[in-house]
Amino acid sequence: MEIQRPHAVCIPYPAQGHIFAMLKLAKLLHHKGFHITYVLTQFNYAHIMKARNFLPLTQSPTFRFETIPDGLPSRENPDTALDIADLCFSTAKNCYAPFMELIDMLNRASDVPPVSCVVSDALMAFTVGASQELGIPVVFFFPISAVASLMHIYSSDIRDKVSKNKDVIFGDYIIDWIPGVKSIGLSDIPTTAWSTDPNDPFIDYLISQVSKSYKASAAIFNTFDELEPEVCKALSSMFNRVYTIGPIPMLLKGLPKSEIDKIECNLWKEDSTCIQWLDTKNPKSVVYVNFGSMAVTNPEKLVELAMGLSKSMKNFLWIIRPELISGDWSTILPPAFTDAFKDRGYIADWCDQEQVLNHPSVGGFLTHCGWNSMVESMSAGVAMVCWSFFADQPLNRYCCCSEWRLGLEIENDVKRENVESVVRELMEGEKGREVKKKALFWKERAEVATSVGGSSFLNLDKLIGEVLLSGGQHFPNGV
Ligand code: UDP
Numbered sequence: 163m164e165i166q167r168p169h170a171v172c173i174p175y176p177a178q179g180h181i182f183a184m185l186k187l188a189k190l191l192h193h194k195g196f197h198i199t200y201v202l203t204q205f206n207y208a209h210i211m212k213a214r215n216f217l218p219l220t221q222s223p224t225f226r227f228e229t230i231p232d233g234l235p236s237r238e239n240p241d242t243a244l245d246i247a248d249l250c251f252s253t254a255k256n257c258y259a260p261f262m263e264l265i266d267m268l269n270r271a272s273d274v275p276p277v278s279c280v281v282s283d284a285l286m287a288f289t290v291g292a293s294q295e296l297g298i299p300v301v302f303f304f305p306i307s308a309v310a311s312l313m314h315i316y317s318s319d320i321r322d323k324v325s326k327n328k329d330v331i332f333g334d335y336i337i338d339w340i341p342g343v344k345s346i347g348l349s350d351i352p353t354t355a356w357s358t359d360p361n362d363p364f365i366d367y368l369i370s371q372v373s374k375s376y377k378a379s380a381a382i383f384n385t386f387d388e389l390e391p392e393v394c395k396a397l398s399s400m401f402n403r404v405y406t407i408g409p410i411p412m413l414l415k416g417l418p419k420s421e422i423d424k425i426e427c428n429l430w431k432e433d434s435t436c437i438q439w440l441d442t443k444n445p446k447s448v449v450y451v452n453f454g455s456m457a458v459t460n461p462e463k464l465v466e467l468a469m470g471l472s473k474s475m476k477n478f479l480w481i482i483r484p485e486l487i488s489g490d491w492s493t494i495l496p497p498a499f500t501d502a503f504k505d506r507g508y509i510a511d512w513c514d515q516e517q518v519l520n521h522p523s524v525g526g527f528l529t530h531c532g533w534n535s536m537v538e539s540m541s542a543g544v545a546m547v548c549w550s551f552f553a554d555q556p557l558n559r560y561c562c563c564s565e566w567r568l569g570l571e572i573e574n575d576v577k578r579e580n581v582e583s584v585v586r587e588l589m590e591g592e593k594g595r596e597v598k599k600k601a602l603f604w605k606e607r608a609e610v611a612t613s614v615g616g617s618s619f620l621n622l623d624k625l626i627g628e629v630l631l632s633g634g635q636h637f638p639n640g641v
Pocket residue numbers: 177178179180182183452453454455456457481511512513514515516531532533534535536538
C-alpha cells in the first residue's frame with residue numbers, strides 16, 4: 163500500500179529558517195498521503211544529529227531523510243556562521259549531480275514509491291533541470307513574504323534603474339514602479355535584492371535563479387491572500403501557477419495529530435526548561451527576544467539591548483544562540499544587567515519558538531523580523547518589536563510596522579533608552595494596545611484563510627490536484 167503513495171522529494175535551502183519552513187510543508191503533504199523524502203545537506207544533518215544526541219530523526223517508513231553534500235570545503239567548527247552568498251554559489255554549482263544520483267537511487271529502491279514530484283526551495287533552482295530530465299513536476303517554495311519574493315524577482319530591474327544609475331541618491335530613492343507595490347524606500351527593501359555595486363555577483367546569481375523559477379510548474383508562498391492582496395495578484399501572472407498556502411504552521415495545526423508531528427530539525431539543542439520558567443510568570447507579562455538562526459551582532463549592541471531590557475523592568479525570555487555573538491555573552495554583559503536577569507529574566511541557547519509564542523505568559527516578541535518568526539508571531543496573535551538586520555528583514559519590519567501595523571520599530575543603531583521605551587510601550591502603552599489589537603485581528607484573518615473553505619486551505623488541495631499529482635502534463639514552460 164505504501165508503495166502506491168505519490169512520492170514528493172522536498173529540498174530546502176540549507177539554512178535553519180528554510181529547513182523549518184519546508185519541513186512543515188513536507189508534513190502537510192505527508193498528511194495528504196504523500197511519501198516524503200526530505201533532503202538535507204550532509205553538514206546540516208551532522209549538525210542536527212549532534213544537537214539531538216544522535217537520536218534518529220524519524221521512525222516513519224513514509225517520511226525519510228536523505229543527504230547530499232553542499233559542495234563547500236568541510237568545516238572544522240559546526241558552530242561557525244556560514245556566508246550566505248558562498249552557500250548559494252556552492253549549492254547552485256555543486257548540488258545538481260548528487261541530487262540526480264539521489265533520485266536515481268530512490269527510483270531503484272524497492273521499498274519506496276517512484277519519485278513523482280519535487281518540492282524545491284526557490285533558492286535551489288537547479289532542481290528545475292532535474293525535474294525536466296525526469297519528466298515530473300517541480301514546485302518552487304518561496305519561504306519569504308510575497309512582497310519580498312517580488313522584490314527579489316525584480317532585482318534585475320532594480321539594478322538597471324538604481325545601481326547602474328549614477329544620478330540616484332540611495333537614501334532618497336523610492337521604488338514606485340513595481341506592480342503590486344505602492345511605494346517603498348530603498349532602505350526598506352531586502353538587502354539581498356539590490357546592491358550599490360552594479361556588478362555584484364550575488365545579484366547575478368539571484369537573476370539566474372529567478373529565470374529558472376519561471377520554468378517551475380508552480381510557485382508556492384507562505385502567506386495568505388488577504389495579507390498581501392495586490393502583491394499576490396501581481397505574482398499570479400508571473401509563474402505557471404501560484405498558490406498561497408500560509409500561514410503554513412496554522413494550516414498544519416488544523417490537521418489531525420500524527421506520529422510525524424514530532425519530527426524536528428533543530429540545528430541547536432532545544433532548551434525546554436524555559437517553558438517551565440514561563441509557567442511561573444503572569445499572563446502576557448513576558449517579552450520574548452529572539453534573533454533567529456543567522457543574525458549576528460557585536461558586544462556593544464548586545465550590551466545596549468541587555469541594559470534596555472533591564473531598564474524596562476519587564477520579564478524577558480532571551481534566546482542567545484551561540485553564534486549570535488563571537489565570545490561568551492556572560493562575560494560581555496555588565497553586572498547591572500546580571501542583577502535584573504536574576505530577578506526577571508531567562509536566557510537560553512535555543513527554544514521551541516512556536517511553543518513559546520503560544521505560551522499564555524508571552525505578551526510581546528522582540529524579533530529580528532525573519533519571515534518565519536513573523537508568520538509564527540502573527541499565527542499566535544503576538545505583537546512585535548521589530549529590529550531588522552539583513553536580507554528580507556528590513557522589508558518585513560516595514561510591512562509589519564507600517565502596513566499591517568502589528569509591530570513597533572526599534573532603531574537599527576540600537577540604544578538602551580530606545581529599547582526601554584519601545585518595550586514599555588509595547589507592554590503597557592497606548593500604541594502597544596493598538597498593535598496588540600491588530601495582532602489579534604491578523605491572527606483571526608489567518609485562521610479564516612487556513613480553516614475549511616479558506617483561501618490557503620483550498621489552495622493546498624488545488625496545488626496537490628492541479629500540479630503535484632498531474633505528472634507535469636499541463637505546463638509548457640515546465641516539464
Ligand atoms: N527558531 C526556533 N527556536 C529559536 C529560534 C528560532 O525554533 O530559538 C525557529 C523559528 O521558529 C523559525 C526559524 O527558527 O521557524 C527562524 O526562521 P526566521 O525566518 O524567523 O529567521 P532566520 O533564522 O531565517 O533568520
